[in-house]
Amino acid sequence: MRLAKICYSALAASLMLTACKKEKEEATTEKVPGFDVSSLDSTGKACDDFDTYANGGWKKKNPIPGTESRWGAFGILDKENKEVRLRSIIEEISNKKDRKNRSEEQQIADYYQSFLDTATIEKRGLTPLKPYLDKINEVKSLKDLSSVTGELQKVGVSNVIGFGVEGDLRNSKINALYQGQSGLSLGEKSYYERTDSSTVKVRTEFVKHVDKMFSMATWADPNPGKTILDFETKLAKLQLTNVELRDPVKTYNKMAFKDFEKLTPDFDLKTFSDKQDVKADTVIVQNKAYLQNLNTLLKATPLATLKLYTKWQLLSRFAGYLPKNFDQEDFRFFSTVMRGTKQQRNRTERAIRSTDGLLGMPLGKLFAKKYFPEDDKKKVSEMIENVRTVYGERIDKLTWMSDSTKAKAHKKLKAFTYKIGYPDKWKDYSSIDIAPDKLFENVISASLYQNKEAVEKIGKEVDKKEWGMTPQTVNAYYNPLNNEVVFPAGILQPPFYNRDADDAINYGGIIAVIGHEFTHGFDDQGSQFDDEGNLKNWWTAADRTNFDKLTKKYIDYFSGIEALPGFKINGALTIGENVADLGGLTLAYHALEKSLKGKAEPAPIDGFNWKQRFFLGWAQVWHMNTTNEALQNQVQTDPHSPAKDRINGPLPHLKEFQTAWDCTPGSKMSLPDSSRIVIW
Incomplete structure (x- = not known):
């Protein structure tokens, strides 16, 4: 979610x-000075800067x-x-034999291996995406789209509407379902509005990035970058600013779920929710006007554009788990263009961080035991x-x-x-199915676990x-x-x-x-x-x-x-x-x-x-x-x-x-x- x-x-x-x-x-025993005086700049003045x-x-x-x-x-x-520290833990686990299936050690070692198994990743290409792409291509109406995008959100693919679960802001002991705006590839609406040269360059590069990703995928959609940027620009105009999102009073709009469904009569929110296994009598809506205006936008947008946008969100979500050319192009735009990062980490370093991102708590249990007095x-x-x-x-x-x-x-x-x-x-993570040669499926399994964990909290005590x-x-x-x-x-x-x-x-x-x-x-x-x-x-x-x-x-x-x-x-x-x-x-x-x-x-x-x-x-x-x-x-x-x-x-x-x-x-x-x- x-x-x-x-x-x-x-x-x-x-x-x-x-x-x-x-x-x-060195990491565990080396004494570190309270303050290293070589950090000072003696030519500077404390009272100036x-x-x-x-x-x-x-x-x-x-x-x-x-x-x-x-x-x-x-x-x-x-x-x-x-x-x-985590590397030493992961490598120690990876060197063990006879790890019990679905144990945390098996999950950590096999996920790490699946990320390093680039030969299999290259061989499989975009095949893991095919079941989802087929469903997107079969969409023939907004109702169909609501079904497919709901299913995609279940595995972490962003779209124009997002769900989340946490304590009710006005009854913090009970978990509630929240709905919020989503779906901007550039992260915040100002990227679609500013006219300075730096921001314009980001938008130009974004179009090139999308075009290249579609070209590498051999998808024949015409002008995908411009089409997606134009759609997201319209979407951004409907959204609250990051400052407006800070107001918990204005963004707390609790309503019956049946009334929530009526806010987008042309986009089937019930089907969208059912596909995520969401069961709730009420929902806390971030911005009613956004949903009402979103319905108008979706209805006025060609279905081909909405399908194109959904394909893009799918490809972008999983780019880091796909063959090297997709992974590198994803890095080029989101890390180099948007943040100035010059080079990508090596595969081993990324494997450690990816394992931490997916199985952070099982690793954390071992980390705390070993390194926290x-x-x-x-x-x-x-x-x-x-x-x-x-x-x-x-x-x-x-x-x-x-x-x-x-x-x-x-x-x-x-x-x-x-x-x-x-x-x-x-927590018990044993229901996450991890295999040493199926990186994409491992990510899907973890995403399904997270979705299940979230929806089962709705209405339950925090x-x-x-x-x-x-x-x-x-x-x-x-x-x-x-x-x-x-x-x-x-x-x-x-x-x-x-x-x-x-x-x-x-x-x-x-x-x-x-x-x-x-x-x-x-x-x-x-x-x-x-x-x-x-x-x-x-x-x-x-x-x-x-x-x-x-x-x-x-x-x-x-x-x-x-x-x-x-x-x-x-x-x-x-x-x-x-x-x-x-x-x-x-x-x-x-x-x-x-x-x-x-x-x-x-x-x-x-x-x-x-x-x-x-x-x-x-x-x-x-x-x-x-x-x-x-x-x-x-x-x-x-x-x-x-x-x-x-x-x-x-x-x-x-x-x-x-x-x-x-x-x-x-x-x-x-x-x-x-x-x-x-x-x-």
């Missing part, structure tokens, strides 16, 4: 990475590898986790409670919030739960123990429906958490990360959910107005930052993450300050006092080099601000930063008290 709505607020965007050649012993000052040396020493579109702390650690879970738990305490103190000191709303904020803060490292219970990330993931998230923060084992390593570093570095790193996730519970979206995870107002009207005024100022502040010529940050899209960064830094700094009360002043390290090292810790977790193409894509599609602006952006609003670095009034990294924005 595919739905463009994600209820989790994650710390970082997903990154694609290269291989690491270190030995396993803190990112350049703190990370300029690192950036010069760490150019973007050809296989990447951006390169930083997240990517390097993720590379270590996957291409050293239980002592770290206890330490992180203590850190979380420290942040909770400081957050409560910050709430009490707010001047813009009334006592009645403060009491409810405290109630929500107290109700926060957290998960650390890995799940307490593991499993609060379920994880939204695998243990090896270098990320963290806040889930408003569970009112929980989650920290996988993958991120609890240097530079985010370094057991050998001084407190200041760790507070600027992992504690700021923890604070970031806590603050998501009180950002523009999270603040609309109560202590039980329900979309419910707990604010007085005056307090909400005050909060909205503060966030509007912060939106305007970031909207004035130009990431690249002609590409400014979308402050409204990134407001949640920007508020979380500001909150995370604020909480972490005051938690560090609180921890030092009554103790001797920590001695400087490498010439930097603890206040300065706190901010160096913050800078090093976000250091990153990025291609211009990836930066353009991020500004248009990503709710996270570019790394440089995540480092520099919040710092002028922290008086503590100005004090730590002796920034004079008027310096670029300073703001007068009247211009500083303090939210939490």
